[in-house]
Amino acid sequence: MGGLITSSIARKVAMALSGLFLVFFLLQHFTINFTSLFSAEVFNEISHFMGRNPVVQFVLQPVLIFGVVFHFIMGFILELKNRSARSVKYAKYDGGANASWMSRNMILSGLVILAFLGLHFYDFWVPEIAYKYINHLPEDATRYYGELAHKFESPVRTLLYVISFVFLGLHLWHGFASSFQSVGFNNKFSVAATKFAKAFSIVIPLGFIIVAVFHFFNH
Amino acid sequence: MNLTLKIWRQQDATATGKIVDYRVTGIEGDMSFLEMLDVLNEQLIHKGEEPVVFDHDCREGICGMCSLQINGEPHGPDRGVTTCQLHMRKFKDGDTIYIEPFRAKAFPVVKDLMVDRSAFDRIQHAGGYVSVNTSGNTIDANAIPINKDDADDAFAAATCIGCGACVAACKNASAMLFTSAKVSQYALLPQGQVEATDRVLAMVNQMDEEGFGNCTNTGACEIECPKGISLENIARMNREYLKASAKG
Numbered sequence: 001m002g003g004l005i006t007s008s009i010a011r012k013v014a015m016a017l018s019g020l021f022l023v024f025f026l027l028q029h030f031t032i033n034f035t036s037l038f039s040a041e042v043f044n045e046i047s048h049f050m051g052r053n054p055v056v057q058f059v060l061q062p063v064l065i066f067g068v069v070f071h072f073i074m075g076f077i078l079e080l081k082n083r084s085a086r087s088v089k090y091a092k093y094d095g096g097a098n099a100s101w102m103s104r105n106m107i108l109s110g111l112v113i114l115a116f117l118g119l120h121f122y123d124f125w126v127p128e129i130a131y132k133y134i135n136h137l138p139e140d141a142t143r144y145y146g147e148l149a150h151k152f153e154s155p156v157r158t159l160l161y162v163i164s165f166v167f168l169g170l171h172l173w174h175g176f177a178s179s180f181q182s183v184g185f186n187n188k189f190s191v192a193a194t195k196f197a198k199a200f201s202i203v204i205p206l207g208f209i210i211v212a213v214f215h216f217f218n219h
Numbered sequence: 220m221n222l223t224l225k226i227w228r229q230q231d232a233t234a235t236g237k238i239v240d241y242r243v244t245g246i247e248g249d250m251s252f253l254e255m256l257d258v259l260n261e262q263l264i265h266k267g268e269e270p271v272v273f274d275h276d277c278r279e280g281i282c283g284m285c286s287l288q289i290n291g292e293p294h295g296p297d298r299g300v301t302t303c304q305l306h307m308r309k310f311k312d313g314d315t316i317y318i319e320p321f322r323a324k325a326f327p328v329v330k331d332l333m334v335d336r337s338a339f340d341r342i343q344h345a346g347g348y349v350s351v352n353t354s355g356n357t358i359d360a361n362a363i364p365i366n367k368d369d370a371d372d373a374f375a376a377a378t379c380i381g382c383g384a385c386v387a388a389c390k391n392a393s394a395m396l397f398t399s400a401k402v403s404q405y406a407l408l409p410q411g412q413v414e415a416t417d418r419v420l421a422m423v424n425q426m427d428e429e430g431f432g433n434c435t436n437t438g439a440c441e442i443e444c445p446k447g448i449s450l451e452n453i454a455r456m457n458r459e460y461l462k463a464s465a466k467g
Contacts, residue, residue: 007423008395008433009460078433082391085432087324091225091238092317094291095390099437104390106435178436184461186454 011078016182018071019175023200025064026168030204033148033211040145047144051128072114079107102174109171116164123151152215161212165205172201220246220312224259226271227319229328232335236328238317248308252295253278253285255307256318272331280304280445283380286387287332288319293384293443301382301445321387325394325429338429339381339397345425346418347401349410363409373407376400378446385440385448391432396440398426399456400448406459416463423460 032050036043050056095104102109127147131137152158176197180190221244229236243259250258253275260270276284285302289295295305310316318332326334351357377400385396402419405411411418434453441450 007460008393008427008431009423009457010464012433012435013457013461078435082393082432082435085324085392085430086322088236088322088328090288090291090319090322091227092291092319095439097292097296098388098439098442099390103435103437174436181436181450181454182457184454184458186451 011074012182015071015074015078016179018067018074019179021067022071023172023176023179025067026204027200030207034207036145036148036211037214043148044142044144048139048141051132051144052139068117072110075107075110100174102170103178106171106174109167112164112167113171116160116167119157119160119164123157149215149219152212153219155216158212158216162209165208165212168208169201169205172205173198176201220248220307220310220314222246222255222310222313223315225315225317226332227328228271228331229320231330232327236331238319246307248306250307251278251303252287252289252305252307253303272329272333274333275303278303281380283382286321286334286336286383288317288321288387290317293321293387294382294445298442299445299447301380301384304445321383323383323386323392323431325392325431326383326386334383336381336383338431339383339394341429342394342398342422342425343381343401346414346421347405349405349414351410360410365408369407372451373404376403376407376448376452379404379444379448380446382445384443384445386431388439388443389432389434390437390439391435393434393440394426394429394431395434395453395456396444396448396450398422399452402456402459403452406455415459416466419456419459419463423456 032043032046035046124147152161177194180186180193180197185193221242224241224243225238226241227236228239241259241263243255243262246255246258253273256271256273263270274284274286276282278285280301280303283301285294287294287302289302289305294300294302296309297305320326320328320332320334321336325338326336329335379397379400381397383397386392386394389396402422405418406415436450436453438450441448
């Protein structure tokens with residue numbers, strides 16, 4: 001079983017499973033954010049539930065953070081190992097002749113997403129933790145929509161979010177469909193699964209962009 | 220046609236190599252790429268210079284010996300062919316062509332364009348075989364009924380000639396397409412079931428020990444493979460590996 005932890009295939013499967021977990025989280029996050037386009041009350045209600053439910057706060061949130069950290073660290077480890085597998089580079093290398101830009105630049109799109117997560121945590125997670133656990137401010141189930149809308153008053157922040165979501169889409173374009181192959185799923189259903197993954201990688205980031213741009217123009 | 224060649228020259232495995240420019244003349248479109256190099260070498264010998272070392276054997280596209288990275292692609296710009304089956308009609312008079320050895324830490328350069336691909340042999344030795352009792356009562360393989368789809372897939376996997384283009388094309392220098400083809404050709408057949416668990420664990424372990432990179436599913440290997448080995452084999456190897464690991 002030792003090889004199951006250290007082998008190239010085990011690491012590949014671990015990357016795929018953590019990626020699939022994050023894809024599921026993205027869908028859930030997007031669904032909540034999307035409600036803010038239609039109803040401040042519904043958005044506040046769901047956000048308040050997520051912010052106060054002990055299972056979400058003390059079980060799901062740590063699992064999510066672990067999933068994010070694991071995905072990034074494993075990604076960096078694999079990138080370093082892969083770079084060392086070709087110590088002398090080609091004088092001429094036509095990577096675009098046989099592989100998509102997205103598949104060849106997962107580390108780049110991943111780094112942009114990592115930088116975005118820093119901004120996103122600074123914008124929402126840090127103030128939320130300070131509100132609840134440092135400043136011990138009273139519960140206010142109506143504050144979430146206002147906080148969201150306020151963040152997107154800044155054109156710079158809105159632009160940074162839009163750019164980050166574009167890179168998220170590029171990352172998902174290869175990563176989501178690729179995860180099926182990594183876990184050994186390649187059969188007559190693969191074409192449909194890949195189409196679904198490609199559609200997801202467009203629709204979800206585009207939806208996040210719509211939410212950001214909507215609140216920018218709506219303030 | 221007359222061409223400018225930018226060729227990797229390296230005296231031996233320990234020397235530092237570099238790209239050297241050559242001018243080759245009198246090349247016909249019907250010549251193969253290796254014949255073009257033969258012409259270059261004749262011209263170099265006439266000038267008293269050292270000819271370029273490159274691998275070749277059958278020159279019929281079946282042995283997997285030729286191994287050149289041509290203009291940034293293994294076996295050049297054509298699809299489904301080895302370097303020996305690439306013809307000069309794919310190029311134009313006056314073209315500049317980069318010619319380099321397949322690059323991977325696990326494929327060290329021996330000299331110029333020749334690399335040592337014995338890492339593939341060691342992966343094969345680790346488990347790419349079936350143990351058959353040849354004491355006189357061997358069962359004819361054709362006597363065992365096999366599903367036609369499985370037989371076809373096993374045959375397709377077995378057409379891998381081990382040229383190393385998959386490693387050369389992969390941005391990570393991964394050998395998963397080669398290893399998975401060798402795992403698959405046995406995993407699909409009843410004769411391969413007895414040693415299936417040990418085989419995949421040993422071959423993947425050897426692949427990792429050789430220093431190949433990790434597969435990130437770019438698909439470059441499948442596109443550049445002269446025999447069209449499918450990515451389905453890598454998914455199958457992943458399944459076989461997980462199944463074998465679970466068995467312990």
